[in-house]
Amino acid sequence: MFWRRKKDDEPQTETDAPDIDLDAPEPDEADFDLEPDTADARTAAETEAAAEADPEHLADLVARVEALPDPAAPASPPPEPEPEAPSHQLEPEGDLDAGLARTRGGFMSRLRGFLGGGPDEASWDDVEETLIGGDVGASLAMAVVERARRRRDPGGAEAAVRAELAALLVAREPDWSPRPSVAGGPAVILVVGVNGTGKTTTIGKMAARYSGEGRSVLLAAADTFRAAAIDQLRIWADRAKVPVVAHAPHADPGAVVYDALDAAVARGADLVIADTAGRLHTKSNLMDELSKIRRIIDKRLPGAEPETIFVLDATTGQNGLAQAKAFHESVGLTGIVLTKLDSTAKGGIVFAIEHDLGVPVRFVGVGEKVGDLLPFDPDAFVAALFA
Numbered sequence: 555m556f557w558r559r560k561k562d563d564e565p566q567t568e569t570d571a572p573d574i575d576l577d578a579p580e581p582d583e584a585d586f587d588l589e590p591d592t593a594d595a596r597t598a599a600e601t602e603a604a605a606e607a608d609p610e611h612l613a614d615l616v617a618r619v620e621a622l623p624d625p626a627a628p629a630s631p632p633p634e635p636e637p638e639a640p641s642h643q644l645e646p647e648g649d650l651d652a653g654l655a656r657t658r659g660g661f662m663s664r665l666r667g668f669l670g671g672g673p674d675e676a677s678w679d680d681v682e683e684t685l686i687g688g689d690v691g692a693s694l695a696m697a698v699v700e701r702a703r704r705r706r707d708p709g710g711a712e713a714a715v716r717a718e719l720a721a722l723l724v725a726r727e728p729d730w731s732p733r734p735s736v737a738g739g740p741a742v743i744l745v746v747g748v749n750g751t752g753k754t755t756t757i758g759k760m761a762a763r764y765s766g767e768g769r770s771v772l773l774a775a776a777d778t779f780r781a782a783a784i785d786q787l788r789i790w791a792d793r794a795k796v797p798v799v800a801h802a803p804h805a806d807p808g809a810v811v812y813d814a815l816d817a818a819v820a821r822g823a824d825l826v827i828a829d830t831a832g833r834l835h836t837k838s839n840l841m842d843e844l845s846k847i848r849r850i851i852d853k854r855l856p857g858a859e860p861e862t863i864f865v866l867d868a869t870t871g872q873n874g875l876a877q878a879k880a881f882h883e884s885v886g887l888t889g890i891v892l893t894k895l896d897s898t899a900k901g902g903i904v905f906a907i908e909h910d911l912g913v914p915v916r917f918v919g920v921g922e923k924v925g926d927l928l929p930f931d932p933d934a935f936v937a938a939l940f941a
């Protein structure tokens with residue numbers, strides 16, 4: 555399913571999506587260096603100004619929102635294929651033990667080798683080096699070893715290190731799931747992160763999970779910077795059997811999100827998951843765009859508190875962590891999804907992320923299949939590492 559706002563007087567084209575910008579003065583268009591929008595639609599600033607000056611226009615806008623196409627009705631023209639009804643069955647879930655096999659055979663196996671024999675001074679150094687090699691990070695590895703040594707754990711050095719590592723993970727409510735913060739509105743997840751980390755795959759997996767639980771999920775293709783991102787999201791939407799709201803490549807991502815929220819409210823959807831750009835020409839453009847999307851969500855669903863989830867590729871180690879910190883400082887992350895845990899022998903990055911950011915890992919990706927996204931349970935994770 556591919557939704558776009560309907561125009562009154564002419565057939566829909568890929569380029570006639572409305573822009574929605576909330577701030578005056580607007581950010582300099584040149585900052586975004588996007589292809590000029592050939593849309594005949596007026597700009598958001600003009601739209602808003604007109605709405606304020608002309609109550610009739612406001613009424614017209616409201617009417618247009620209310621006239622959004624009913625997904626159950628045939629679209630015209632051309633009719634879009636309906637998504638199949640959600641199966642309401644969970645995909646078979648991946649296996650954490652299998653997903654951690656490389657890490658267990660990699661740095662954890664070395665770590666346990668050093669811890670097993672009742673370490674003397676020299677092997678504590680080895681423990682520290684091994685933790686660093688496992689992507690725990692240098693200063694954190696030093697602190698863990700220092701505290702583990704002082705602990706004099708009756709269970710021995712391994713129990714001490716295990717307890718200190720576990721203590722780095724942030725407290726969280728068990729069985730977390732995204733909830734609406736506005737009565738009657740959908741829960742909203744903004745998925746952010748760098749291209750190639752597994753953002754689209756993760757959105758597809760989350761959509762399948764929540765749809766499989768019986769929630770009605772809608773995707774927003776707000777990474778309009780790359781045409782391929784929209785196509786990929788459609789493929790995942792088909793796979794997860796959920797509808798997607800998309801505009802043309804290079805359309806205003808804020809307008810996509812706005813329309814997705816409209817559509818979600820109109821059909822009483824439970825959850826909107828929005829893809830966002832993983833790269834613009836500069837980092838500040840990217841962060842500006844994310845902030846703008848946040849403002850648009852607040853405009854359409856005042857008081858909404860979207861989950862802002864950063865997708866971090868576990869194989870990128872400390873570099874990925876540096877990216878996560880930059881995003882956290884700019885847009886305030888509420889959760890992390892750590893992808894490709896199955897592809898790294900250095901799963902220690904989990905401890906570094908949670909400790910350094912104070913943000914919980916919500917899911918871990920342990921493969922490319924739709925079921926390979928597991929809710930992150932700190933106790934199960936530590937147990938699987940030391941199993």
Ligand code: GDP
Nearest residue numbers: 749750751752753754755893894919920921922
């Ligand atoms: P995006 O550019 O961030 O949207 O990244 P994609 O979702 O297109 O994913 C990039 C590649 O990573 C694809 O080949 C995915 O199949 C792969 N990928 C995503 N998540 C995982 C995971 O948890 N494990 C493995 N092994 N591969 C993954």
